[in-house]
Amino acid sequence: MMVHGEAWTVKELFVTPNEYIYWSIQIVMYPFMTGLVAGAFVLSSLYHVFGIKQLRDIARFSLVFSFALLPVAMLPLQLHLQQPLRGIEVMLTPHFTSAIAAFGIVFSTYAAIVASEIWFVYRKHLVETALTLRNKTDKNMVEKINHIIFSTLTLGSFDVSEKALHQDEKAVKILAGIGIPIACFLHGYAGFIFGSVKANALWMTPLMPVIFIMSAVVSGIALCMLTYIVVMEIRKFLAARKKTTYGIYQSTEEIKGIEINVIKMTAKYLIFFLIFAISLELLDLIFRGYTAVKTWDILRSVIYGKDFLDIFVFQYGIGNLLPFILFMLPGLTIRRTVVGVLLVLFGVFMMRWNVVIGGQSFSLTFAGFMHYHLPIIPHDMETFKEGFFGALLVFVTPFVLFWGLNKIFPVFKEEVH
Amino acid sequence: MKSHVWRPLFVALGIVILILIARQILVPKDFGIHERGYMYGFYRKSNEEDWKNFAVKYRSAEYCKDCHSDKHSMIMQTPHAVIQCENCHGPALEHPSNPPKLAIDRSRAECLRCHFPLPYPTSGRANIRGIDPEKHNPDIECTMCHNPHKPKIGGTK
Amino acid sequence: MINRRDFLKNAAKGIAGLALPLAAIEIVSPRKLFAARGDVGKESKLRWAFLVDTYKCVGCGLCVKACKLENEIPYDANVTRTWVERYVLTKDGRMFGDTPKGARDGFATSKIDLGGGKFQDIKKEDIDKAFFVPKLCNQCENPPCVQVCPVGATYQTPDGVVLVDRKWCIGCGYCIMACPYGVRFFHPVHKVAEKCNFCYHRITKGMKTACIQACPFGARMIGNVKDPNDPVTRVIRTQRVSVLKDEYGTRPQVYYIGISREVI
Numbered sequence: 025m026m027v028h029g030e031a032w033t034v035k036e037l038f039v040t041p042n043e044y045i046y047w048s049i050q051i052v053m054y055p056f057m058t059g060l061v062a063g064a065f066v067l068s069s070l071y072h073v074f075g076i077k078q079l080r081d082i083a084r085f086s087l088v089f090s091f092a093l094l095p096v097a098m099l100p101l102q103l104h105l106q107q108p109l110r111g112i113e114v115m116l117t118p119h120f121t122s123a124i125a126a127f128g129i130v131f132s133t134y135a136a137i138v139a140s141e142i143w144f145v146y147r148k149h150l151v152e153t154a155l156t157l158r159n160k161t162d163k164n165m166v167e168k169i170n171h172i173i174f175s176t177l178t179l180g181s182f183d184v185s186e187k188a189l190h191q192d193e194k195a196v197k198i199l200a201g202i203g204i205p206i207a208c209f210l211h212g213y214a215g216f217i218f219g220s221v222k223a224n225a226l227w228m229t230p231l232m233p234v235i236f237i238m239s240a241v242v243s244g245i246a247l248c249m250l251t252y253i254v255v256m257e258i259r260k261f262l263a264a265r266k267k268t269t270y271g272i273y274q275s276t277e278e279i280k281g282i283e284i285n286v287i288k289m290t291a292k293y294l295i296f297f298l299i300f301a302i303s304l305e306l307l308d309l310i311f312r313g314y315t316a317v318k319t320w321d322i323l324r325s326v327i328y329g330k331d332f333l334d335i336f337v338f339q340y341g342i343g344n345l346l347p348f349i350l351f352m353l354p355g356l357t358i359r360r361t362v363v364g365v366l367l368v369l370f371g372v373f374m375m376r377w378n379v380v381i382g383g384q385s386f387s388l389t390f391a392g393f394m395h396y397h398l399p400i401i402p403h404d405m406e407t408f409k410e411g412f413f414g415a416l417l418v419f420v421t422p423f424v425l426f427w428g429l430n431k432i433f434p435v436f437k438e439e440v441h
Numbered sequence: 442m443k444s445h446v447w448r449p450l451f452v453a454l455g456i457v458i459l460i461l462i463a464r465q466i467l468v469p470k471d472f473g474i475h476e477r478g479y480m481y482g483f484y485r486k487s488n489e490e491d492w493k494n495f496a497v498k499y500r501s502a503e504y505c506k507d508c509h510s511d512k513h514s515m516i517m518q519t520p521h522a523v524i525q526c527e528n529c530h531g532p533a534l535e536h537p538s539n540p541p542k543l544a545i546d547r548s549r550a551e552c553l554r555c556h557f558p559l560p561y562p563t564s565g566r567a568n569i570r571g572i573d574p575e576k577h578n579p580d581i582e583c584t585m586c587h588n589p590h591k592p593k594i595g596g597t598k
Numbered sequence: 599m600i601n602r603r604d605f606l607k608n609a610a611k612g613i614a615g616l617a618l619p620l621a622a623i624e625i626v627s628p629r630k631l632f633a634a635r636g637d638v639g640k641e642s643k644l645r646w647a648f649l650v651d652t653y654k655c656v657g658c659g660l661c662v663k664a665c666k667l668e669n670e671i672p673y674d675a676n677v678t679r680t681w682v683e684r685y686v687l688t689k690d691g692r693m694f695g696d697t698p699k700g701a702r703d704g705f706a707t708s709k710i711d712l713g714g715g716k717f718q719d720i721k722k723e724d725i726d727k728a729f730f731v732p733k734l735c736n737q738c739e740n741p742p743c744v745q746v747c748p749v750g751a752t753y754q755t756p757d758g759v760v761l762v763d764r765k766w767c768i769g770c771g772y773c774i775m776a777c778p779y780g781v782r783f784f785h786p787v788h789k790v791a792e793k794c795n796f797c798y799h800r801i802t803k804g805m806k807t808a809c810i811q812a813c814p815f816g817a818r819m820i821g822n823v824k825d826p827n828d829p830v831t832r833v834i835r836t837q838r839v840s841v842l843k844d845e846y847g848t849r850p851q852v853y854y855i856g857i858s859r860e861v862i
Contacts, residue, residue, distance in 0.1 A: 025675045028784040036713045040733075041681045041700035042783035046771045106769020106789040113749040113768055116464045117472060121480045124748035124772055132456075140449035179452065181445035188445060195446045222846050223742060223778035388780040389683075389862045391695055392713070476642070476756040481744045484753035488763040495799035498668045499808050523814040528660045532667050554658040554704030555814075561686070561728035563856075565815060566656040574706070 028106065031407055032397050039392035045384045048410050049398055050104040052376045053418045055214045055236060056243065058097045059372065060422075062207040063244010064090035065138065069207075070293070072141075072200035082286055085255070085435040086248040087145065091138050092426035097131065100418050103409040123217040130213055134206050141199040143177070144192045146433045150177050151184050173432065211240040218379060225319035225390075226326070226383040231308050235375075238301035243372035245294045246365045249287060251426075253362055255435075256283050287361050291351050298368065302344050305375070322390040330385060330393060335378050343371015498532035501525065505533065516590040529589065549574060552583045644757040645851070646796055647823035649830045649839070650732050652856040654817040657682055657730035659704035664812035666702065668797065677783040678702065679794035680734040680809050685860055686710060687726045693860050694718060705730075731861050732818060734809070735760065735781040735794035736842065736850030743773035743782060743793075752791065758851060759798050764790050778846050796820065823851065 029044025064086040071083030102108045115132075118125035143150075157163065157171040181188075212233040218224070219232025309327070312320060327335060350364040381396050399411035408414055475482040505526045506513040516522055527533060529551060530543040558571030578586070587593075665680045666673050681700030687693055696711040709717035741760050744752050751767035754760050762773075767790035774782040774791060785792035797807035801820065805811075810818045821830025833839065839853040843862070854861075 038695035040780040110768040119750045122746045122748040136453040179448040481754040483750040553706040557706040564729040
């Protein structure tokens with residue numbers, strides 16, 4: 025009989041009997057996905073709060089994407105829990121001495137803020153669509169359902185006067201402003217979950233919450249840039265094929281022009297947070313090596329030996345240094361941005377991997393190791409949920425949700441007719 | 442409160458109230474902060490009783506000796522007196538009603554637990570005599586020649 | 599300039615709004631906390647503590663077998679509530695340790711299990727010292743596992759034993775991560791967190807734990823550390839005893855005679 029974790033853990037040298045890699049790929053995915061949430065929201069707030077006009081289009085986009093990512097933050101946890109149906113207990117009997125209990129409150133608050141902000145941003149569109157559908161006398165099935173959805177979403181208010189819209193704008197600004205510290209808290213607490221575990225020599229550091237927040241923002245910005253480019257490319261493609269014009273944009277050349285300005289602007293913020301994130305991680309490493317406490321021996325053999333490839337080549341080299349060079353070189357192109365952004369996302373993923381898996385790579389005896397073998401082909405429910413396809417499911421779901429949300433909250437102004 | 446801007450807040454408060462109602466229904470009434478305080482004593486009190494009612498399996502030699510006095514007094518004269526009956530015979534449970542007969546572990550592995558010699562300085566293990574299992578009658582059970590209740594060949598201590 | 603009506607309305611809203619977070623603070627108010635704590639079980643006359651004599655332990659593993667059968671941990675599953683570790687220190691300064699199946703079948707070979715099918719044979723003349731260390735849940739005075747449970751599924755009884763509510767545990771594994779001693783695991787059948795509980799169902803009936811009863815050499819003992827006449831308490835108070843990983847501030851209540859600095 026296999027115990028949980030035995031299927032993907034290989035023990036080496038002196039390891040105590042109950043030690044396995046219990047927190048596997050889904051616990052890597054969870055901070056990765058919530059990091060994207062926090063980062064996307066911060067990006068959107070840069071426009072709403074600080075009024076950086078060039079970011080207007082990407083701001084709307086990243087707000088809806090942030091909302092699409094929210095339910096996906098729950099998904100890896102549900103797949104990981106040994107008793108997923110009891111997950112609601114975190115809301116019923118939260119034990120606030122535990123960082124995970126904060127999840128219930130912080131997540132709900134954040135979801136409420138993002139949902140409210142989207143409501144305010146799109147309220148005019150919701151009201152107009154609901155009224156149009158109400159006045160249409162012969163509705164087909166889809167239109168009937170849409171009418172119900174849009175009418176409910178108006179929350180009973182059909183006032184779209186100048187005064188009301190002005191109030192909407194103020195509300196958005198306030199929510200975006202409150203939302204930034206909450207987004208930081210959402211991801212900071214995820215860092216606290218690891219950083220406060222004194223039993224784990226690699227995780228235990230006060231820097232962990234800050235490192236997590238910084239790399240979360242990096243990943244959020246990177247993902248929004250990537251999806252923005254992909255969507256704009258699709259629209260350009262459609263524009264060329266159908267030869268139709270979209271609202272204020274007249275041609276593919278003009279679309280391309282606007283894109284590169286937004287990209288260059290956003291890339292600057294990406295670089296800033298990238299530098300901050302890597303500095304903190306290097307600081308942590310240098311401190312550990314300098315102070316060389318009891319656990320340094322085993323950590324050193326994990327960081328510089330066993331996980332050298334994962335940490336220095338994949339995360340620091342390919343995931344940080346390479347995109348940094350790509351973005352710093354003059355004459356930034358869309359193509360180079362795509363490569364840089366993909367590498368950044370890879371680097372952030374590897375950071376989560378190196379923290380979660382790396383922290384479980386050595387035994388509590390400080391004289392043994394555990395090797396993680398990610399299950400690829402599932403042969404039972406457990407190796408599916410905590411394997412490659414489970415992770416893939418988590419990664420793909422926000423895009424599916426985003427496609428659905430786009431129908432109610434269209435991210436491109438031209439589609440709002 | 443005329444303004445529409447408060448509506449999302451009402452929705453949020455509505456959801457909070459739903460959760461509080463769910464809490465009243467789903468959380469057991471004896472769930473709360475007990476003697477050890479919020480950090481260490483936040484739990485469902487009746488779980489303590491649940492654990493106290495867990496079935497006892499091992500009864501100890503005291504339970505066996507009245508019916509099995511012959512075997513018991515025999516083993517008490519030997520160095521094996523320190524070994525509990527149930528170590529080799531398994532937990533007594535509700536014996537003799539359930540199970541009516543207990544198994545006997547006659548495997549070489551059971552004896553080798555102590556009698557594989559490990560000459561470790563500072564450990565009590567070094568004081569136990571043993572055999573090399575690969576050389577000392579490797580194909581047969583130890584009990585063919587040694588009676589666990591009277592282990593020395595020849596019978597007496 | 600705000601008029602009186604609006605001022606009063608907003609003030610009422612503000613107070614109502616503050617009431618909710620203030621109510622939350624009530625739950626974790628320090629004063630109530632200390633009152634509820636009773637200052638570390640001051641009222642309780644019973645606090646369980648365990649004593650392990652590693653000079654007496656021979657590594658037979660009968661304790662591990664008894665524990666598994668008593669506490670319904672599947673015999674073939676590679677998890678156990680208690681286990682025995684073997685330490686061999688060689689003359690050239692190296693340390694070898696193993697715990698094959700947690701010592702469920704004892705140690706019937708002098709070869710150290712290095713994992714992955716590899717073994718290290720050590721000759722008698724190369725050994726400086728070697729000994730066995732039984733380990734189990736320390737039922738810490740400051741249990742980090744209880745601190746990190748998000749839902750209150752694990753807790754400490756007034757007499758010091760840390761238990762898991764099998765009906766409430768969500769299986770997140772945070773307690774397993776937080777334990778510095780590696781005593782926790784997921785029960786393969788119940789799919790919740792599991793660990794040694796000092797055979798709570800036995801000690802509360804005046805019996806000894808399954809492992810203590812099974813041990814032929816008296817290497818394990820349990821007692822009430824609040825009773826000055828308890829033999830275990832007298833050893834803890836008057837002899838040179840140590841605990842595991844005390845630098846974490848957990849205040850473990852399993853005391854050891856005869857462990858060496860190499861034991862982690």
